[in-house]
Amino acid sequence: MSSLSVAAVMNDGPVIPVIVIEELAQAVPMARALIAGGVRVLEVTLRTPVALQAIRLIADEVPEAIIGAGTLANVADLEAALKAGARFGVSPGSTVSLLRAARSAGLPLLPGVMTPGELMSALDEGYGALKFFPAVPAGGIAMLKALHGPFAQVRFCPTGGISPATAKDFLALPNVACIGGSWLTPAAAVKSGDWATVTRLASEAVALRP
């Protein structure tokens, strides 16, 4: 049972890094590089074969990290993430089974939604803090402004297609608590072990909200 709340995950910093780990050896240095830049909340996506082991390794070896699992597509993913030591979860979309399983497991979950109907289903299940995915293809800033009308109580973490250049405009919206993005851990820098670049990108991301 985690004592962490979704609000705490969303409020820790302006940007949640969406991380893809191809090789297990990258996990700990990458986590340390992000933390050195001031980013503690780390979302490791379950997109690669080593993702669960990477979560376990970071949970064990980088205690300053608030480690979570992304790309939770179903209840089995959620259970595997919990077992690996994830302290929160993020999903690209929402199913009632996933939302209920996260609630009963006590895992803070940031569920993805894209439409008003999906948002209403998530609200029905008691979730008012949501990932808006894929943010830019689904209407970006204009869509978030439109959703603010009927659903002013919902707090979003838009993710998908956001860049350092557009991040500030998203963060300025009243219904945006934080944003997600993969640009903090560029594949080339990670592959070559250029952790200084990751640290610099992390500190620039933290500085997006003074």
Ligand SMILES: O=C(O)C(=O)C[C@H](O)[C@H](O)COP(=O)(O)O
């Ligand atoms: O894997 C998941 O769980 C996802 O939901 C997808 C990611 O959140 C986006 O792919 C990140 O978007 P970019 O910052 O545009 O790369």
